Amino acid sequence: MSQVTPQMMELAARLVAQEMGSKDSSGPAPPAAFHVCEKLRPYLSTLMGKAGFQAVLSRALAVASVKTPWLKAVQVKADGALEGWDQPEAQVAAKELTEGCVLLVSHLLGLLDAFIGHHLTLRMVRDVWPKLSLEDSQFTPGDQP
Known part of the structure; x- marks a missing residue:
């Protein structure tokens, strides 16, 4: 159901980069994808309820974890928060971490695109x-709100 388009992948990469640039560097921090999902959670929980958001994020995580094995250690709690990034099986190199974050967020955006447009x-x-600037992105002018 979730088709990750190049546009969604680009948007996800921008969101992850934005969150990586804004995170506090004191101590270990969750991956940027967790920050993206956490910022989306109140909006999406209002739109589809906590259980709906939890289900959509769980699906995005399941699909993304096929190509990104470290994501298999991550779980979605009942309230939609992500946990498990600090488990030993989730410890990976920075590049692999970033790629997994982008993939997870792009699948979440792809599902949202399918469900709400x-x-x-x-x-x-x-x-x-x-x-966030989308001026130089792959979106057409009619795509931007």
């Missing part, structure tokens, strides 16, 4: 990250 998905991203 492209325009609403982009509008929600704009609401959560108002300073």
Whole structure:
């Protein structure tokens, strides 16, 4: 169901990069994908309920973990929060961590795109990250809210 398009992959990479740039460097921190999902959680929980968000994020995690084995250590709690990134089996190199984060977020965005539509998905991203520039992205002018 979730088709990861190049546009969604690019958007996910931008969101992960934004969150990597804004995280506090004091002590070990969760991967950037966790920050992206955590910022989306209140919006999506309002839209589809906590159980709905948990189900969509669980599906995105299941699909992403096929290509990114370290994600198999991660679980979605009942409230939609992600946990397990600090388990020994989830400890990976920085590049692999970033690639997994981008893949997880792109699958989540792909599912949202399928469920609520492209325009609403982009509008929600704009609401959560108002300073994120999509000017030089692969989205067409009609795609941007």
